[in-house]
Amino acid sequence: MGNRVRIQAAGLILCTAGVLPAGAVEPIQPTSPGVMKAAPAPLKGPITLDRQSLGIKKISVPPKRDELDRAYDDFRHKYDATLVAIGRFEKRTAECLARTYSVEDQRNAGCTGSDSVARCNQRLFDRCAGDAQRAQDTTWTQLGMSGADLRKKVLRFSNDPQALK
Numbered sequence: 568m569g570n571r572v573r574i575q576a577a578g579l580i581l582c583t584a585g586v587l588p589a590g591a592v593e594p595i596q597p598t599s600p601g602v603m604k605a606a607p608a609p610l611k612g613p614i615t616l617d618r619q620s621l622g623i624k625k626i627s628v629p630p631k632r633d634e635l636d637r638a639y640d641d642f643r644h645k646y647d648a649t650l651v652a653i654g655r656f657e658k659r660t661a662e663c664l665a666r667t668y669s670v671e672d673q674r675n676a677g678c679t680g681s682d683s684v685a686r687c688n689q690r691l692f693d694r695c696a697g698d699a700q701r702a703q704d705t706t707w708t709q710l711g712m713s714g715a716d717l718r719k720k721v722l723r724f725s726n727d728p729q730a731l732k
Contacts, residue, residue: 578588635724645713649706655698656703663695 618625668676668691676694678687694701 635720636722638713642710642713642717645706645710649703649710652699652703652706656699659696659699660692662694666695 673687673691676687676690678690682690
């Protein structure tokens with residue numbers, strides 16, 4: 568046993584006995600004879616970070632807040648108009664259902680003697696509440712388009728990469 572190994576063994580015994588603090592003795596590094604460890608290469612100088620190699624994407628500037636506000640105001644206006652149209656349709660539907668239709672009313676609605684009761688009912692209802700039904704359908708369509716526009720602007724504002732797909 569070489570002197571170095573004896574010294575390390577003695578140091579290990581003293582460390583475990585609590586005489587020396589742990590880490591005071593350098594552990595043996597096994598190396599092959601004649602092989603020397605290469606020192607790390609020195610740093611070459613100052614560098615700058617490369618955005619692309621780091622995978623950092625440039626974030627687009629969100630639309631101005633007033634664009635979002637206008638889109639929300641438009642949506643809210645169309646939402647309120649839809650609620651009004653639904654109320655009118657419900658009121659008109661109740662009026663149409665409460666009414667009794669004469670033979671003349673049936674003829675004016677386009678009913679014939681060969682129509683089923685269900686078919687004549689539909690024709691009478693379309694004639695009675697058709698305008699209210701079309702107004703409600705139109706406001707629903709406008710609300711949907713306004714909602715889609717608002718969604719697109721919100722997604723753009725939040726820089727969602729899926730916003731324009």
